[in-house]
Amino acid sequence: MTKSLAWIGFVLAIIGGAGLVGVGLAAAVQIIAVLGALTIISIDIAKDRVPDQHAVIGAFVLPSLIVGINGSFPDWVSAKLSDLWGWAENTMGDWVGTTTVGLALAAVALSFLVSTRATPQRLGR
Numbered sequence: 716m717t718k719s720l721a722w723i724g725f726v727l728a729i730i731g732g733a734g735l736v737g738v739g740l741a742a743a744v745q746i747i748a749v750l751g752a753l754t755i756i757s758i759d760i761a762k763d764r765v766p767d768q769h770a771v772i773g774a775f776v777l778p779s780l781i782v783g784i785n786g787s788f789p790d791w792v793s794a795k796l797s798d799l800w801g802w803a804e805n806t807m808g809d810w811v812g813t814t815t816v817g818l819a820l821a822a823v824a825l826s827f828l829v830s831t832r833a834t835p836q837r838l839g840r
Contacts, residue, residue: 732744742784742785745780745783745784746784748780749777749780749781749784752773752776752777752780753773753777755769755770755773756769756770756773756774756777759773766830767830768827768830768831770830771826771827771829771830772827772830774826775823775826775827778792778796781793782796800819803818803822804818807822
């Protein structure tokens with residue numbers, strides 16, 4: 716019964732999300748998603764002072780969510796993310812010896828690998 720309710724809730728979330736986008740509230744959904752990701756990251760780190768898999772996934776998704784919103788704060792965040800990426804590409808790109816996309820994909824893959832493998836072992840899970 717619990718699994719059935721979970722799936723019903725999941726389907727209703729998809730329908731509701733599509734409905735909000737359909738009536739022109741996509742920006743509101745993006746803001747809610749950003750706040751949700753920030754909450755998940757904060758709770759995950761606060762519980763044991765270590766960024767576990769949920770925080771890593773949030774950190775991966777958060778930049779795309781923020782820059783997708785219109786406004787001066789998202790524009791500022793986008794500029795800072797561009798600066799960060801420029802530094803990473805110049806610093807690590809030559810060292811890794813790959814393209815820009817390859818470096819980004821390698822960073823994401825390694826972050827997920829580390830978060831799923833190293834963190835649980837270190838915390839004794």
